[in-house]
Amino acid sequence: MSSKKIGRAFISGFPYISAIKISPFHGCLLICLIGLILSPMNLSSQTPLPPASSGSSSEDSVRKALSEIYEKYWEFKLETSPSLSAEYGNKDAEFHLAESGVATIDRDLKIYFELQTGIYALDLNVLPASEQQQAKMLLMILEAKLDGIRVGTHLTPINQRRGPQMWLPRLSSQMKFLKKRDFEAYLSRLRQVPRYISGIKEILEKAVAEGFLPPAVTLQGVLDQFSACTQPEVKDSLFYNPFRMMPPGMTSDEWQLLCQRAQTVISDEVVPALSSLSQYLEESYIPLCRDSFGAYMFPTGSDYYGHCIRQHTTTGKSATQIHQLGLREVARIRSQMQEIIKEVEFDGDFGAFVAHLRNSPEFYHPSSEELLKGYRDICKRADARLPDLFGKLPRAPYGVREIPAHEAPRATTAYYMSPPADGSQPGWFYANTYDLRSRPIYEMEALALHEAVPGHHLQLALQGELEGLPKWRKTTHFTAYIEGWGLYAESLGTQMGFYTDPYSRFGKLSYEMWRALRLVVDTGIHELGWSRAQAIQVMKENSALTEKNIEAEVDRYIAWPGQALAYKIGELEIQSLVKEARESLGENFDIRGFHDHMLKEGSMPLQILRTRMESWVEQQSR
Numbered sequence: 194m195s196s197k198k199i200g201r202a203f204i205s206g207f208p209y210i211s212a213i214k215i216s217p218f219h220g221c222l223l224i225c226l227i228g229l230i231l232s233p234m235n236l237s238s239q240t241p242l243p244p245a246s247s248g249s250s251s252e253d254s255v256r257k258a259l260s261e262i263y264e265k266y267w268e269f270k271l272e273t274s275p276s277l278s279a280e281y282g283n284k285d286a287e288f289h290l291a292e293s294g295v296a297t298i299d300r301d302l303k304i305y306f307e308l309q310t311g312i313y314a315l316d317l318n319v320l321p322a323s324e325q326q327q328a329k330m331l332l333m334i335l336e337a338k339l340d341g342i343r344v345g346t347h348l349t350p351i352n353q354r355r356g357p358q359m360w361l362p363r364l365s366s367q368m369k370f371l372k373k374r375d376f377e378a379y380l381s382r383l384r385q386v387p388r389y390i391s392g393i394k395e396i397l398e399k400a401v402a403e404g405f406l407p408p409a410v411t412l413q414g415v416l417d418q419f420s421a422c423t424q425p426e427v428k429d430s431l432f433y434n435p436f437r438m439m440p441p442g443m444t445s446d447e448w449q450l451l452c453q454r455a456q457t458v459i460s461d462e463v464v465p466a467l468s469s470l471s472q473y474l475e476e477s478y479i480p481l482c483r484d485s486f487g488a489y490m491f492p493t494g495s496d497y498y499g500h501c502i503r504q505h506t507t508t509g510k511s512a513t514q515i516h517q518l519g520l521r522e523v524a525r526i527r528s529q530m531q532e533i534i535k536e537v538e539f540d541g542d543f544g545a546f547v548a549h550l551r552n553s554p555e556f557y558h559p560s561s562e563e564l565l566k567g568y569r570d571i572c573k574r575a576d577a578r579l580p581d582l583f584g585k586l587p588r589a590p591y592g593v594r595e596i597p598a599h600e601a602p603r604a605t606t607a608y609y610m611s612p613p614a615d616g617s618q619p620g621w622f623y624a625n626t627y628d629l630r631s632r633p634i635y636e637m638e639a640l641a642l643h644e645a646v647p648g649h650h651l652q653l654a655l656q657g658e659l660e661g662l663p664k665w666r667k668t669t670h671f672t673a674y675i676e677g678w679g680l681y682a683e684s685l686g687t688q689m690g691f692y693t694d695p696y697s698r699f700g701k702l703s704y705e706m707w708r709a710l711r712l713v714v715d716t717g718i719h720e721l722g723w724s725r726a727q728a729i730q731v732m733k734e735n736s737a738l739t740e741k742n743i744e745a746e747v748d749r750y751i752a753w754p755g756q757a758l759a760y761k762i763g764e765l766e767i768q769s770l771v772k773e774a775r776e777s778l779g780e781n782f783d784i785r786g787f788h789d790h791m792l793k794e795g796s797m798p799l800q801i802l803r804t805r806m807e808s809w810v811e812q813q814s815r
Contacts, residue, residue: 293392519712677763
């Protein structure tokens, strides 16, 4: 058999790889690839390094080879993400949208495998520990991406939280419009929307052919999101936002011509493309989606959820272990919540107290403006206390915005967007102002500390300003580290002067309970076969979250298996590291030094983080 026939025969049992066009060379390589990716990634702290080669490798030659691999990986990221490339100075990239379609899967598979085998060919043992860890980090990234292709994560590109109906209307908010060229770049991107949408439809059609269909509940509200993009008159369109005010330095004639071109592109190209995809979803795709909820119902079965757990937690924990951990955390936090109910002398049980919080008007802001003002006040007070806990702060500023109206009904309570590398925008803490009676005041402090400072903005803005490391490290996001830090940041509020009344302390515990319940509910849905109603009921019985938030959260867990596990698992690991450092160093423990060292090299897998922080403690003790 030729290498091409061998490769195809071997992978014929794996439809999400076998459908990819493989060159003769890659057909042979994929024999090795399948062996690597069929077994779950070994993510324990004892993950073996690549074996030493038969010939001696000098430290300099290995370092040089790794540097070339890092550069190739970074160039590939820039090539496949025009937005990222534009952030890092490629002005031509401002005129382009990313590619989409089945061919991009083949492209990704080849480059990831090539980079992976390149690292495995090196004797990393000749390098210092920190450089070995960096190489191991990229290996884990590449293995996760290859494993994701194997189980089919790329075959569900649209749901309530992701898809072109979500990010295309936000595209202009991530660009600057100061001169004519900026508007030309935006119009160029809009003209490419039909091509991009065609690629998304191609992937959806492939998914249908393979029987790879998501739960129908994850598509609820998606057609409304498309309608928000396509139904308004052109001048009221979300895509027309940059053309509402003429910039200085442009003549009236130039501006009118640009506005006319924008109206034509939106009406003749953007809207028809999105309308066509919406029609396909409504008539062909959504009716086929399944009524079940668990990820084990995908054609790749339990492998799918196993991959999601490994990817998001960067641990080797099983779904059963995580479920049991969640139950223990729920019981611990519930007991602390009961103590606060006693403290405020409430006459009733937990359920009655939660009903009181949900139904009492004094716990809610009367307007969107008041809600946003409240968040800005919290952030301002948090800013003033940061030097108590951190020696190094980010240069990039941040602001508070409301989640766009077309997203808000199906969006969660808040999210954060990092500042771009070119400094053209601050970081943004987006707060949901839809249905104000589901946005309680007593949860606002914990949420602001998580999304802004000392949470996501502080950590991610510092990561974007890293120096002395490969550029790909600035844009590498390990969920357990990032979201674990965000949840840990909530716990710092006590030291920063927050949670001074019992209701805000209950709100902080409610948010911690929310993340503990995720361990129970996410695994319940995707491992134990829970229904949506069962998951909602468990969260209602054990948290003070409003019903609107709970429903949005459960739908998020169904649509995004495993991601919600990262928060509590990451936070518990960070809390463990802090506790161990305090016990080891005693009165010599410096929380500012601990935080600065932890954030110094950005996001990383949890076991690599543990190794780094344990080394720091050892150095401090000497």
